Amino acid sequence: MAATPKARALGLAVRKIRQERGLTLRELGERIGRHAGEISRWENGERPFTPERVAQILGALDVNGTRFQEIVSLSYETKNPPWVATALPERDQQLAALIDFEASATRITEVAPLLVPGLLQETGYVRAIMGAGGVPASEVAARVALRLGRREVLTRPDPVSLRAYLGEAVLHQVIGDAPITAAQLRHLCDVATRPNVEIRVVPFRSGWQPALEGAFTLLESEVSTPIVQLENRRSTLFLHEHDDIRAYQRAVDDLRTAALGAAESRELITRRIRSLERT
Known part of the structure; x- marks a missing residue:
């Protein structure tokens, strides 16, 4: 299934924070117990994040407060256009x-x-x-x-x-x-x-x-x-x-x-x- 614009935007937001923290896909994967390829598909919007998974990743990246809430809010209804x-x-x-x-x-x-x-x-x-x-x-x-x-x-x-x-x-x-x-x-x-x-x-x-x-x-x-x-x-x-x-x-x-x-x-x-x- 093609990535929706919202799913791509969510992946972009997560990728930006990961890069800000100086982590590779593999290093983030080790923190949350997932494979680097799976995280890459999430970040590209090819595989949908669940709100729970987004929260887990943001927690591993030490994101909290308003930024945490705004990104988690993106994870709802990523499959539903427009x-x-x-x-x-x-x-x-x-x-x-x-x-x-x-x-x-x-x-x-x-x-x-x-x-x-x-x-x-x-x-x-x-x-x-x-x-x-x-x-x-x-x-x-x-x-x-x-x-x-x-x-x-x-x-x-x-x-x-x-x-x-x-x-x-x-x-x-x-x-x-x-x-x-x-x-x-x-x-x-x-x-x-x-x-x-x-x-x-x-x-x-x-x-x-x-x-x-x-x-x-x-x-x-x-x-x-x-x-x-x-x-x-x-x-x-x-x-x-x-x-x-x-x-x-x-x-x-x-x-x-x-x-x-x-x-x-x-x-x-x-x-x-x-x-x-x-x-």
Whole structure:
């Protein structure tokens, strides 16, 4: 059975603590009386943890208090899709899982009708969003660094392949001010020169197309089941069941038809940059 996003996130949380403690799989196995291979399958989400097993491992790793409770809470209903997170601790766990999914993905498809997606955001644009969105000033620097750090999956030696379908409204929505928005659009043009990145604009004239239903991210990998992430102001959702994934893959197929080509998209973005610079 394919690992669910929640099971993978639970394994990631356990693996992170084990590595923080400087323990190998074998050393942890000796502490709890289990084989290293079994622990590896737990950490990869291939074999479900029980809450009792998670508690045993966390005890062996000297984890207690709030962190203990948050991780144990992840172990419930790991087999039951979809994974919806509304409370802040679980949303943080989903973010950690998303970063791991991005790092292990072979291809990422971003569909963004209104805003530039996170992997393509430029520093000023990120700061403007967070400032207007009410992020406490004391947290902005750390959150900006985290978001920009995620872009490394595009520039590492074995980069992920990224396809982004941006609604034409993304080019016209001024974030921060005109210079910040122009800088963001220039960043899009720069990133699009990379061989692993394709940016295509879905024009206003395209009529109805699936991006009008909302933004989503499709993460595909050669070693695990595809995942779709959906996000709104107060919650995030991961989908991984076959019928759900196929529905979003078909949406991407429709957008491929509706969108401008890469070169025409770049020309449209460049014209918008000139317009902002005149402003």
